[in-house]
Amino acid sequence: MRLDPATILAILGMAVATYLTRIAGLFVAGNLRLRGRTKAAFDAIPPAVLIAVIAPSALATGWRETLAAAIAALAATRLPLLAVVGVGVAAVVALRHLV
Template identity: 55%
Template sequence: MTLDLNTLLAIFAMAAATIFTRVGGLVLIRYVEIDERRRTAIEAIPPAVLMAVIAPTAFATGWAETLACAATAIASHRLSMLASVVVGVATVALLRAAGL
């Protein structure tokens, strides 16, 4: 297997962008006063990211995956991120086993 220089540079650039984004957020948040409105917005980010990740699956696959995505979306309103993902995985596994 050979590794192209452009591919290697792209990997390093993406890693640097990820690290700078995370560190930058941690540094900048020290200078922001977190009121209730901002706290609510920040708490809405994980479910929004989860939906952005699973939405393509809901529309590009079968009924089992679509229903599991809906179950995950509903679960994310009340449960933690990990519990919501577990609900989605269990739902798709059960629906596939049932032949849907």
């Protein structure tokens, strides 16, 4: 069982940063009155962050990954979450091996 000090420091730093984001909402809630454009911007945060994280993998890796991402997006309009993962992974494996 190996525990590297720098790794532990990074994990603790990540943990503290994450917990602070989780409880911060309790203290700003009273000052947040969201409607109109502000509400739209608020609603956009989860999809904007999720897409920003995966965009390099989906758009800046190769045409196979981009095509597999498009197939996964198509699957996401019809299928539950786990099936979307299955379709996306199967598509990328097929494209990498066959084409």
